[in-house]
Amino acid sequence: MQSTDITWVIGGPQGSGVETAANIFAGACAGMGLKIFGKREFYSNIKGEHSYFAVRVSDKKIRSNINNITMLVAFDAETLFRHADDVYPDGAIVYDSELVQIKADEVSTLDEEYKSRLTKLLFSKNKELTVQGMIDLCKDKGVQLYAVSFKGILANLSEETQNPKIKTMFRMLNVIAVSVSLGLLGLPPATLLKSVESVFSTKPQIAEVNKQAANHSYNFATVKFPKFKYTLPVITKEPNTILVQGYQATGIGKIACGCRFQSYYPITPASDESVFLESNEVFEVTNNRPGSTIVVQTEDEISAIGMVIGASLTGARSATSTSGPGFSLMAESLGWAGINEVPIVVTLYQRSGPSTGLPTRHGQDDLMFAIHAGHGDFPRIVYASGDIEESFYDTGKCFNFAEIFQMPVIHMMDKFIASTVATCKRFDPNLITIDRGKLLEKIEGDDYKRFAFTEDGISPRSRLGLENGIFWNTGDESDERGHISEDPVNRVQKMDKRASKLNLVLKTIPKEDQVVSYGVSELCVVSWGSNKGPILDALEMLKKEGLEVGFIQIKLLQPFPTDHVKSLLKGVKTIIDIEANQSAQLGSLLNEHLDKKVDYYILKYTGRPMTCTEIYDSLKKILENKAEKRQVLTFGA
Amino acid sequence: MEPKLSDYKTEVHNDWCPGCGDFGIVSAIQMALTEMKIPRHKAAIFSGIGCSGKTSHFINVFGIHTLHGRVLTFAQGAKLANPEMTIIVAGGDGDGLGIGAGHFVAAGRRNVDMTYIIFNNAVYGLTKGQASPTLQLGLKTKSLPQPNVNQSVNPIGLAIASGFTFVGRGYSYDVRQLKDLIIAAVKHKGLAFLDVLQPCPAYNDINTRDWFAGLGNIDQTTRKSQPRIYKLEDIGYDPVVHYGSEEEVNEKLTQALIKANEWDAKIPTGIFYQNELIAPYEQRIADRIPNYLENPPADQPISSGGKPITDISKILDSLEV
Helix, strand or coil, rough: CCCCCEHHHEEECCCCCCHHHHHHHHHCCCCCCCEEEEEECCCCCCCCCEEEEEEEEEEECCCCCCEEEEEEEEECHHHHHHHHHHCCCCEEEEEEHHCCCCHHHHHCCCCHHHHHHHHHHHCCCCCCCCCCHHHHHHHHCCCCEEEEEEHHHHHHHHHCCCCHHHHHHHHHHHHHHHHHHHHHHHCCCHHHHHHHHHHCCCCCCHHHHHHHHHHHHHHHHHHHCCCCCCCCCCCCCCCEEEEEEHHHHHHHHHHHCEEEEEEEECCCCCCCHHHHHHCCCCEEECEEEEECCEEEEECCCCHHHHHHHHHHCCCCCEEECCCHHHHHHHHHHHHHHCCCCCCEEEEEEEECCCCCCEECCCCCCHHHHHHHHHHCCCEEEEEECCCCHHHHHHHHHHHHEEEEEEEEEEEEEEEHHHCCCEEEECCCCHHCCCCCEEEEECCCCCCCCCCCCCCCCCCCCCCCCCCCCCCCEECCCCCCCCCCCCHHHHHHHHHHHHHHHHHHHHHHHHHHHHHEEECCEEEEEECCCHHHHHHHHHHHHHHHHHCCCEEEEEEEEECCCHHHHHHHHHCCEEEEEECCCCHHHHHHHHHHHCCCCCCCCEECCCCCCHHHHHHHHHHHHHHHCCCCCCCECCCCC | CCCCCHHHHCCCCCCCCCCCCCCHHHHHHHHHHHHEEEEHHHHHHEECCCHHHHHHHCCCCEEEECCCCCCHHHHHHHHHHHHEEEEEEEEEHHHHHHHHEEEEHHHHHHHHEEEEEEEECCEEEECCCCCCCCCCCCCCCCCCCCCCCCCCCHHHHHHHHHHHCHHHHHHCCHHHHHHHHHHHHHHCCEEEEEEEEECCCCCCCCCCCHHHHHCCCECCCCCCCCEEEEEEEECCCCEECCCCCCCHHHHHHHHHHHHHHCCCEEEEEEEEEECCCCCCCHHHHHHHHHHHHHHHHHCCCCEEEEEECECHHHHHHHHHH
16 A cells, blocks of 8 residues: 655634644544644734644654645635645645635735745746735646635535524634635544544634534535545544644643642743643542642743743642743843752753744744853753654653752743644553652751752752751852851862762763654764654654664753763764754754764754754755755745 | 741852841841741742842741842742742842833732842942932932933832732831831732832932931921831821722822822821732632642642653544544
8 A cells, every 4th residue: 555645724814713623634534543643833913914834644653844845725816826846746735616716915924934935936936916826836747636615615505504694604614624624635624523522622603603504515525526536544543542733742741740830921822731721720630639730920030930930849749841032032041040059940842043033933942042041150051852652752851850969950842842733642651750869758957957968969859848957048159057158178079069960960860751763874963852753754764765874862961971972973083953943953062072073064043943854854964965064945935 | 847937048148248238138038938937848938139138048948049130030930839838038229110011010920929129229339329219319329420301110019010919118227117018018819019218328429328317308397307217007097998999999090199299398108009909910820720830830840750640632632643
């Protein structure tokens, strides 16, 4: 049987139900046992600007998007203007036939920069600057076109059900569009209806009318058109598969590993996680009373991290979740947590900076900032997850690191992971270990010293409320009890005590948790974070052609596992750094810590995540000795 | 064993200037803790930055000396994670009403059950006497190169407008009254604010101890100087919202604001406003999470034998394809 690998894209104005349509599609496909990898792109806007969802569906494991589109579904003109040219020559476009006369100039949300590129494209192919021009362009390439009057379907449905209200229920155009496309792709109708029902599960009445619309549109497509050449097969569903959004994984991880306090200030793309935690604030606990997470929305990020520190001092596992601008505000308090050896976790969902940057777009701009944020020297851990599944388990690890080493942990996430929806193996909480380090349950006697000098540099930790465990904290340098001390000898001892914990981190954290090696060869990719997925997919594509490229993913970025990385890269001749920022931040770490230099850089900072296609193409150039030292990727709307 | 006053004192050398008003505040806090018999490990002093920030080191309970302007945020996090703690927050006027003013307002809206004391001397002492947010417009304290160019903020008025449910003022040279005010503030269910007038002998040469005692405040008829400080309780002032009708609340808020505006010749101390009919933040959480107060974040078991005991199966079930 031929393998399935379909990329389905739906676009439309923000607020028109693009995400709902994509969820119906993803849910239906996942329900048939197919693997899903979808990403959502949207503007910093509530209503009207262009948003789209690219869902890749396959019967094999997939971890990224590709450049081309198998089926584009459009119920507005802008979607066609922006994406139609990406459709494979043997792909298909399902579009609203009423759109064809619309001129690019009439679409107010098309920015001038894009319009000028579009004009050039259409002009070069001798096409007019309208939706029809775009459609003709695709027709010439051989793209299969399905012109459908979505409003006509609505009118027919209204007549059929004798419900005049339906005629103007334009909110349902999204469901109509997705259902037509699923009809063409040959998905069983029952699966579609089940998915519609599940997406609207909290609103039964709306679910009912949408199911009617879905059914009607599906039948319309199967009667009117022959099936598309690519169809979705029903395969055996792997048991224990979940369809999960990136931000949910860290949220569920926090609940599982015992984070009981989270404060946050609203910011894209981090706050979805906090809202998820608040939606799930009460849960069952084995052999105990129900547990709960207290989620506090604060007045700013300064308050968010202040509250986290305060809560952590009581012994509760505590965290905040933020993005670059918010993390900037947290820098001073991070240093306080550092000097007072307070275990806190900051989940840092990066986006494109600097300043407000591209607030709803992807980027890995904050690696150096995470490593250096805050004045003065203090130890911290910076740990990066590569995908949704990892981020669930890593969340648990980050809390362990924070408590074992008594220092702030910055868990690097990003917008790509946050707004990815993917199928993965059901998370297994039994694979999580909880290690609370030297947290004390009981203290005898009256000579407790919070910052007692110990052999490993880590002092037994009391908490607010613990009898005989009274301690003092201060942002000033302090003595073993925590009282202010400006003594020069004590200062050196305390600085060295705190700094010594970094060596312990490198010694204690298992090597395979520091760096993941996917096989090393003469040519080796070194990367971090969410680039993992597109890199692995690209390497697989190369492997099919008999081309061998190695890959190591660095997860522990501070303290930097220099010796381990060195030993992994021992036989490597060519190092290729791949990351989503302009200045090659990991690359500069590699150049600083290793005794060899990075040979090639593959960078992307358009605000859009890398596709495996782009990485494949750039690695191919390197393999063919045709690459510049620095390749900058630009694909994606 | 009955706690003694000395139990609440640390051995830490106190480096405040001789004659500093802060001494009276520390004593009053220690006396209040002793009188309320609060076990030492059940109390925590959170402090900000500045001379007042050192307060936490002088009191023998948990002492968390935080960052400039941020003390309320640390304290609220701790209290919400462990609501059994008695938490007293000590901060300066610049700390709470300048750099930390946003947190001041937000804390008022939350109404977390704790006590916030502002050490109000109208100057930034530790940085050599710049004007603080409470220094009046046009005053030139001794280290200012020019008279103060900003209007002063009214701490009592701001607290009332922000939603603090207990608002009072003390004077650091009336330690007995201050101790009683602190006890009332700690016992209050909700966020209590105390504005404590505290002369800075080093940098505020205008609002001095003598000034508060009546220097320059000449009664036109008797030609004698009159003490500026007086007690609201001595004039039969009732700060408490008893029933909570809109009319009553408005009346109590209004009279408090009028009293908040008295200054110079007559400076009121005591409780300006108290309303326990507004639920503290902890209660608002408990209304949603019924066992929150018995099983708060700090007390929740999270693991057994190194393994998680939280059941996430329902969430995962909802994501199953």
